[in-house]
Amino acid sequence: MGAPLFTVLDVEKTYRVGTTPGSSWFSAGQPRLLKALNGVRLEIAEGDSIALVGESGSGKSTLVRLMLGLEPATDGRLLYRQVDIGQFDRAARQTFRREVAFIYQDARGSMNPRMRIRAILAEPLRLYRLCPEPEIERRVLSLLEKVGLSADLADRYPSELSGGQVRRVAVARALAAEPKTIVADESVAGLDVSVQAQLLNLLRGLCREMGLTLIFITHDLGVASYLCTRIAVLYLGRIVEEGATADILHRPMHPYTQGLMRAFPSFGRPLTASLKGEIPSPIDLPAGCRFASRCPQAVPFCLTSDPVLKHPEDPDPNGARRVACHFPIRDILER
Ligand SMILES: Nc1ncnc2c1ncn2[C@@H]1O[C@H](COP(=O)(O)OP(=O)(O)OP(=O)(O)O)[C@@H](O)[C@H]1O
Ligand SMILES: [Mg+2]
Incomplete structure (x- = not known):
């Protein structure tokens, strides 16, 4: 395992979402608080490839926004190379911005619509003075080539590209x-399967070739397993x-992970809605296990006691597994 790169320590992120209506004048107007992240602890080492997996609203994007220093945490600490992201000085912030690249969920929206692709790709080269001015054109074209796009796209605007092409430009x-x-x-959601496969192969190849660390958000376990050697499953703001x-796919120990895997389409097996019930509101989190309302094996204890994320008693051979469940599943999943 490489040196620690990101350390997320008991991070909380609470948003204020309006005020309560209230039944009388003195109970009205209390702030309503939404817990987007609720005690997240995670360590990512240099060279890791980790997928953050979970249903919509589980807090994946919020977690990376905090890890990138785009928003402050409400509580807890986020470290990059052992230094608190919130305490970076100017030089450290600049190094961080250069070392950690972010590909936004909305690739097209993250690009200036009035800039041609050439200018979009040249911007970081100039900003970080990565090459002398006469060399910029050549570098832009080689970036396009690297992501499998033809040189003539350099003259177009983002609105003149297809969804798959825009995502490739975002990678470039x-x-x-x-x-x-x-x-x-x-970065590959909503793309047709062949474009998705091309982009995944591209990212996987680049990470291996260049030894990059990859933090990949997806709600698709198949995509996660193809790209990443580690998986963290989020549910309602918590891992x-x-x-x-390989361990998680072969032997999911949390009933939610197992439900996600069963919900994942596979040839030769009928698709069942394995995750039943409603996701509780992040504004009004249950007192016990947050998955209890949908869990097929929940017992009364689960409704009152909140399980912590810890190594299961019966660990995987490499000992890296952590599960937040009072009764982790021991069976091996037959797929
Ligand atoms: N700026 C904000 N203000 C209020 N609530 C927010 C804000 N950003 C996110 N949330 C809420 O926080 C929770 C987590 O949102 P987040 O965007 O992190 O989920 P996600 O896992 O990335 O979902 P998706 O798969 O749909 O992108 C959601 O309930 C969301 O409504
Ligand atoms: Mg998101």
């Missing part, structure tokens, strides 16, 4: 800064299971 722009880490938020990809 991330690579332009010669980062050490790529953080990608749903409920984390471990090596």
